[in-house]
Amino acid sequence: MKKVKISAVSYLNTKPFIYGLEHSGFVNEIELSLDMPSLCAAKLIENKVDVGLVPVAVIPQIPGAEIISDYCIGARGPVRTVVLVSDVPLEEVDTIILDYQSRTSVMLARVLARFFWKKEVKWLKGEPGYHVRDIKGKTAGVVIGDRVFEIDGHYPHVYDLSQEWANYTGLDFVFACWTANKPLPEEFKKALNEALAVGIDNMPDVIKEIAPQYPAYNLAEYYSRDISYPLDDSKRKGLELFWNYAEKLES
Numbered sequence: 143m144k145k146v147k148i149s150a151v152s153y154l155n156t157k158p159f160i161y162g163l164e165h166s167g168f169v170n171e172i173e174l175s176l177d178m179p180s181l182c183a184a185k186l187i188e189n190k191v192d193v194g195l196v197p198v199a200v201i202p203q204i205p206g207a208e209i210i211s212d213y214c215i216g217a218r219g220p221v222r223t224v225v226l227v228s229d230v231p232l233e234e235v236d237t238i239i240l241d242y243q244s245r246t247s248v249m250l251a252r253v254l255a256r257f258f259w260k261k262e263v264k265w266l267k268g269e270p271g272y273h274v275r276d277i278k279g280k281t282a283g284v285v286i287g288d289r290v291f292e293i294d295g296h297y298p299h300v301y302d303l304s305q306e307w308a309n310y311t312g313l314d315f316v317f318a319c320w321t322a323n324k325p326l327p328e329e330f331k332k333a334l335n336e337a338l339a340v341g342i343d344n345m346p347d348v349i350k351e352i353a354p355q356y357p358a359y360n361l362a363e364y365y366s367r368d369i370s371y372p373l374d375d376s377k378r379k380g381l382e383l384f385w386n387y388a389e390k391l392e393s
C-alpha cells in the first residue's frame with residue numbers, strides 16, 4: 143500500500159506532535175510534510191495529501207472530511223500566538239490586515255468583529271513581511287504562529303483572539319484538527335492517535351529535545367498554559383459554535 147500523505151503545521155505549536163510521530167516510529171509509515179496552515183488546508187482540499195493538521199475553518203468545505211484524532215491545536219482562554227496587534231486601541235482601528243498563513247484565525251477575527259466587537263473595518267490580505275512592515279497607525283493586523291514571538295513588544299496594543307473568544311462565549315477555541323479527506327482504515331487512525339499521544343504525554347521530554355533550538359522561549363508555559371491539545375467536549379462545543387458563526391458570516 144502507498145504511504146498515507148500527511149501535511150502538518152510547521153510552527154512551534156506542532157513540535158509535540160512531531161516528537162510523537164518520530165519517537166513512535168510512525169513517521170516511517172507515512173509521508174510527512176510541514177507547511178504553513180493555509181498550505182496544509184490547500185493540500186488537503188486539492189487532495190495532494192490524505193490527512194492534514196488543517197485550520198478548522200476549511201473543514202466544512204471539504205467533502206467527506208473526517209476529524210480523525212482526539213488531539214488538536216486549541217486553547218482555553220489565551221493562546222499567545224494568535225493576536226491582533228495595533229498601534230492604536232481597537233476602537234480606533236479602521237483597517238485589519240489578515241495573515242496569509244492562516245485560515246481559522248482570520249475567520250475568527252471577522253467573526254469577532256461582526257458579532258462581538260460590532261465593528262466595521264476594511265479587510266486586507268497580508269503579503270509576506272506585512273507583520274513588521276504594514277501594521278501601523280489605524281491599520282491593525284492579525285498575526286499567528288512563531289512570528290508572534292518575533293514581534294513581542296513591537297506594538298502597544300495586543301489582543302489575544304482566543305481570549306477574546308472566551309470573553310464573549312465562555313468557550314474554548316479550536317484552531318486546527320487532524321482531518322482526512324477520504325475514509326482511512328481504523329487501524330491507521332488508531333496508530334496515528336497513539337503516535338501523537340507519545341508527544342502529548344511526554345511533554346518534559348519534548349521540551350528537553352527542542353529547548354536548545356529555542357533558548358529564548360518558555361516552552362513549558364506555551365505547551366501547557368497556552369496551547370491545549372485534547373479535542374475534548376468543551377473544545378468540540380467551541381468548534382461547533384465557531385462553525386455556526388462562520389457560516390452566518392458567509393451568508
Ligand SMILES: C=C(O[C@@H]1C=C(C(=O)O)C=C[C@H]1O)C(=O)O
Nearest residue numbers: 179197223244245246247287317
Ligand atoms: C494557535 C495557533 O493556531 C494556528 C492557527 C491556524 C489558523 O489560523 O488557520 C492554523 C493552525 C494553527 O497552528 C498558532 O498558530 O499559534
